[in-house]
Amino acid sequence: MGHKIAHWTGTQLWYALESVHGEKGNATAMGKLAHLRSWVGRARERPLRLPHFVPKRSKPGDPAIFGFNADRDAIVHEVIRRVCQQYDGDPRAMEQAINDAAFHETRRLASQKDLETKNQLGFWSTSLRRLGRLPLEQQNRLLMRIVDRFARDVAGNFDTRVYRVAARMTPRIVKGIMKPRTIPEMLLGGDPTVVRVEGATDLLRSLSRTSSLIYVPTHSSNLDSIVLAHALLTASLPPVIYGAGKNLFTNPLISFFMHNLGAYRVDRRIRAQLYKEVLKTYATVTIERGYHSLFFPGGTRSRSGAVEQHLKLGLLGAAVEAHTRNMVNGRPKPLWFVPTTINYALVLEAETLIEDHLKARGKARYIIDDDEFSQAGRWLAFLRKVVNLSGACVVRFGHPVDAFGNRADGDGRSISPQGVEVDPASYLKNDGQLTYDPDRNKAYTHELGELIASEYKHNTVVMFSQLVAHVMFRHLVAQTPELDLFMRLRHRGEVAMPKQQLISEVAEAARRLDRLEAQGAIRVSYRVRHKTAEDIVGDAMAAFDGYHTHRMARRVEQDIVLTHPPLLYFYQNRLHHVAEALAHGTRVEAAARETARATGW
Amino acid sequence: MVTGKPSSVAVLGGGPFGQALAQAIVRAGNRVVVWTRGGWIAPEGVQQTHDLQRVAGCELIFVAVPSERTADCIPQLGQHLTGEHLMVHVSRGLLGSDLKTVTEVIREHSPSKRVGVLAGPLVADALRKGAPAGAVVGSRFPEVSRAVREAIGGPKLQLHSTEDVIGAEVAAAAVGVVTVMAGLVSGLGLGHAALAVLCTRGIVESSQVGVARGGEHNTFMGLAGLGDLISAITARDRPELSLGHALSDGTSVHEAAREAGTHIEGTQLAAHIAAYAKRRGIPHTITEGVAQVVSNHRPAREVVHQLLAQS
Numbered sequence: 001m002g003h004k005i006a007h008w009t010g011t012q013l014w015y016a017l018e019s020v021h022g023e024k025g026n027a028t029a030m031g032k033l034a035h036l037r038s039w040v041g042r043a044r045e046r047p048l049r050l051p052h053f054v055p056k057r058s059k060p061g062d063p064a065i066f067g068f069n070a071d072r073d074a075i076v077h078e079v080i081r082r083v084c085q086q087y088d089g090d091p092r093a094m095e096q097a098i099n100d101a102a103f104h105e106t107r108r109l110a111s112q113k114d115l116e117t118k119n120q121l122g123f124w125s126t127s128l129r130r131l132g133r134l135p136l137e138q139q140n141r142l143l144m145r146i147v148d149r150f151a152r153d154v155a156g157n158f159d160t161r162v163y164r165v166a167a168r169m170t171p172r173i174v175k176g177i178m179k180p181r182t183i184p185e186m187l188l189g190g191d192p193t194v195v196r197v198e199g200a201t202d203l204l205r206s207l208s209r210t211s212s213l214i215y216v217p218t219h220s221s222n223l224d225s226i227v228l229a230h231a232l233l234t235a236s237l238p239p240v241i242y243g244a245g246k247n248l249f250t251n252p253l254i255s256f257f258m259h260n261l262g263a264y265r266v267d268r269r270i271r272a273q274l275y276k277e278v279l280k281t282y283a284t285v286t287i288e289r290g291y292h293s294l295f296f297p298g299g300t301r302s303r304s305g306a307v308e309q310h311l312k313l314g315l316l317g318a319a320v321e322a323h324t325r326n327m328v329n330g331r332p333k334p335l336w337f338v339p340t341t342i343n344y345a346l347v348l349e350a351e352t353l354i355e356d357h358l359k360a361r362g363k364a365r366y367i368i369d370d371d372e373f374s375q376a377g378r379w380l381a382f383l384r385k386v387v388n389l390s391g392a393c394v395v396r397f398g399h400p401v402d403a404f405g406n407r408a409d410g411d412g413r414s415i416s417p418q419g420v421e422v423d424p425a426s427y428l429k430n431d432g433q434l435t436y437d438p439d440r441n442k443a444y445t446h447e448l449g450e451l452i453a454s455e456y457k458h459n460t461v462v463m464f465s466q467l468v469a470h471v472m473f474r475h476l477v478a479q480t481p482e483l484d485l486f487m488r489l490r491h492r493g494e495v496a497m498p499k500q501q502l503i504s505e506v507a508e509a510a511r512r513l514d515r516l517e518a519q520g521a522i523r524v525s526y527r528v529r530h531k532t533a534e535d536i537v538g539d540a541m542a543a544f545d546g547y548h549t550h551r552m553a554r555r556v557e558q559d560i561v562l563t564h565p566p567l568l569y570f571y572q573n574r575l576h577h578v579a580e581a582l583a584h585g586t587r588v589e590a591a592a593r594e595t596a597r598a599t600g601w
Numbered sequence: 602m603v604t605g606k607p608s609s610v611a612v613l614g615g616g617p618f619g620q621a622l623a624q625a626i627v628r629a630g631n632r633v634v635v636w637t638r639g640g641w642i643a644p645e646g647v648q649q650t651h652d653l654q655r656v657a658g659c660e661l662i663f664v665a666v667p668s669e670r671t672a673d674c675i676p677q678l679g680q681h682l683t684g685e686h687l688m689v690h691v692s693r694g695l696l697g698s699d700l701k702t703v704t705e706v707i708r709e710h711s712p713s714k715r716v717g718v719l720a721g722p723l724v725a726d727a728l729r730k731g732a733p734a735g736a737v738v739g740s741r742f743p744e745v746s747r748a749v750r751e752a753i754g755g756p757k758l759q760l761h762s763t764e765d766v767i768g769a770e771v772a773a774a775a776v777g778v779v780t781v782m783a784g785l786v787s788g789l790g791l792g793h794a795a796l797a798v799l800c801t802r803g804i805v806e807s808s809q810v811g812v813a814r815g816g817e818h819n820t821f822m823g824l825a826g827l828g829d830l831i832s833a834i835t836a837r838d839r840p841e842l843s844l845g846h847a848l849s850d851g852t853s854v855h856e857a858a859r860e861a862g863t864h865i866e867g868t869q870l871a872a873h874i875a876a877y878a879k880r881r882g883i884p885h886t887i888t889e890g891v892a893q894v895v896s897n898h899r900p901a902r903e904v905v906h907q908l909l910a911q912s
Contacts, residue, residue: 404684404714405714406712416679416711416712417708417709417710417711417712418676418679418680418709418710418711418712420679420680420712422683422684422712423683423684424684425684426683426684426685426712427684427685427714427715428684429684429685430660430744431608431660432685437744439742439743439744440715440742440743440744443715443741443742443743444714446741447714447741
């Protein structure tokens with residue numbers, strides 16, 4: 001291999017030297033050259049950042065994220081320090097953590113056949129092999145190197161110039177990215193409201209000036225991150241630090257904007273415990289430092305289409321911990337959680353998601369790599385369909401609550417369920433003293449999770465497609481009383497519903513939804529509120545045909561034939577917590593109860 | 602609460618159980634304030650008050666009023682409370698057809714979040730005398746369990762803890778209903794086997810309701826469920842047992858309740874639980890049986906024999 005070393009990339013050389021000489025490799029001339037080349041190699045892999053020719057000027061009142069660039073390295077260092085510190089004095093745990101990381105990464109990379117593999121597999125497999133023989137100090141260094149590697153991979157970057165450009169351009173970018181030819185048209189032309197924003201936006205704007213906000217939205221699609229970024233911009237809400245799936249960064253243009261808008265990269269393929277600790281610590285540290293942030297407590301996209309009800313408490317717990325630690329340490333900047341729902345008339349990946357759900361009955365066992373999101377052609381088809389549907393997506397910001405479940409008022413005070421002001425610090429006191437109690441935090445986190453899940457239900461916005469799909473699916477259930485769910489879903493094209501009946505049932509359901517909205521049980525979209533049942537059905541039939549691979553329903557003379565029940569089931573799952581109320585007292589009440597029970601997460 | 606240092610605990614409600622709690626608190630070396638309307642001769646170390654502010658001056662507050670009174674008391678008390686207060690209730694009741702629990706009332710009508718329930722075979726008599734007994738504290742917050750232990754714990758009181766608050770609360774209420782059934786069975790003189798069959802089925806049915814409500818099955822098989830039921834049947838002094846006895850020979854429920862003496866948590870409870878179960882397709886024959894007898898819909902003999910005949 002000797003003379004071929006000259007042909008190696010700097011990166012390969014660096015790794016090879018590392019494995020042979022340890023860090024001493026850098027000291028030699030070859031080492032320095034390798035180091036320089038590897039820097040180039042690494043820079044190529046890193047996200048592109050604009051060079052700073054002009055010193056940044058942060059105006060007072062600018063959101064904290066504008067100073068993020070300067071803070072970023074400090075944050076990364078703090079993350080590395082904290083994660084490594086956990087293993088001080090516990091060499092067995094450290095060895096286990098390193099072994100776990102190297103094992104998982106080796107396995108993952110060995111099964112991937114891409115550029116990333118070539119560059120990284122060597123490092124990991126060597127680490128794995130040598131771990132057993134490394135003395136403690138070198139293990140420590142290896143640990144730091146691994147954590148450093150993970151932390152830098154995750155870290156985001158925020159550039160105010162990009163933010164200001166994006167703020168003006170994003171609606172067009174969202175469409176334009178997908179249809180490059182039309183960017184000039186978009187830049188010059190009008191802009192139909194593809195994404196509607198509603199909810200507590202005024203309150204959030206005023207709170208954002210003095211408090212930290214943590215948005216916790218529902219998760220339906222990989223488009224959620226982009227839609228949320230757009231919604232925040234539209235509502236003039238300050239940008240947030242958030243983890244977006246790495247697959248969102250494959251398109252260079254989106255990646256550029258995402259990375260420079262505060263998104264950090266979450267690689268869900270990585271199973272290493274250390275990586276997860278890095279992610280959690282990253283979120284914790286950014287929250288502690290007062291940045292606004294965002295994450296999906298559901299953890300993954302809803303496979304069944306239903307609003308998630310069993311939330312993962314990891315990041316939520318980290319946020320509660322960060323906040324309580326701040327309060328105990330005398331840094332009581334208020335922090336508010338914002339339950340948010342994202343409501344789509346059409347979900348990009350619906351077919352893959354529902355198929356996965358039906359196969360696994362709700363257990364999200366594996367990451368879906370090859371779904372509609374990863375096929376560029378599907379993006380274009382989807383967005384072309386959706387951009388012509390105004391209000392195709394509604395983002396609703398629920399009422400902000402503190403870590404203990406109390407709502408915020410306009411002045412940033414916590415208000416108890418009784419309507420009385422309460423001091424958040426009182427929840428952390430024992431005998432009048434502020435104390436830090438992890439068990440207590442765990443309990444608060446659990447209750448916060450339940451509250452957010454409940455708020456998701458109340459803030460779900462029923463879209464026209466979901467309403468019509470529900471009425472159709474309920475009819476299917478009513479017509480097939482002897483079958484179970486799976487058998488029903490195979491009845492494709494065998495059950496029909498008279499069009500007039502569909503229209504009148506949709507009208508009745510819409511009336512009841514209005515009443516439920518008045519009680520605070522759910523929300524209703526603009527279209528459902530204002531259009532006639534006939535129009536709503538017409539719109540739904542148009543939406544059901546022409547985007548998804550399978551057509552969901554087909555008109556045959558005066559009947560609507562239900563041609564693809566799985567998708568109908570998917571869309572109507574959004575209404576499952578009001579299904580019984582919508583049918584109470586009618587002949588389809590039993591069928592409605594069954595649809596409600598059939599939904600699983 | 603700091604171990605060893607006598608601290609002030611409050612008890613909301615001066616009924617027999619509230620009084621017994623107060624005595625247990627004093628015996629454990631703490632000070633206690635009892636909020637009560639009626640006058641009673643308070644033993645040494647127990648202070649009475651009508652002032653909710655004084656109650657709010659204590660960190661740990663036991664809520665010992667009947668469940669249907671909580672809707673009044675708690676909002677009033679809530680005005681004086683902060684997030685600092687630890688609230689533990691001892692009620693065996695559920696409210697309304699949604700089976701709302703008292704911890705839910707407390708969370709809804711006060712700022713307090715660190716709440717819990719004291720359930721299990723703990724009766725006023727044992728508390729008062731310091732006799733060997735056991736109970737379970739249901740709370741998500743370990744500090745609440747610790748506080749209860751320090752407040753009333755003693756060498757003869759075995760306190761367990763569970764995070765399944767809802768389960769403990771539903772179990773406590775369900776035991777009352779099953780105890781009425783036990784009273785009916787023994788009042789009809791049907792013997793031990795019949796008693797065993799219907800009580801066991803009653804607990805199992807109840808656990809399914811508890812799970813639907815958000816609790817865990819195991820809680821019903823522990824002190825809060827089975828444990829309390831065994832105590833109720835063997836002690837023979839539970840009001841629900843007397844109620845069942847009285848109903849078994851055709852006495853109206855109002856008469857029977859008067860005969861039984863002290864307040865019985867919700868004679869409507871069986872009907873509510875049965876309705877809840879029916880809505881969710883959960884079997885509820887025992888509960889339904891009790892509901893029918895209590896409402897005088899059907900005679901006890903007919904109901905119980907039918908239940909025993911089913912396979």
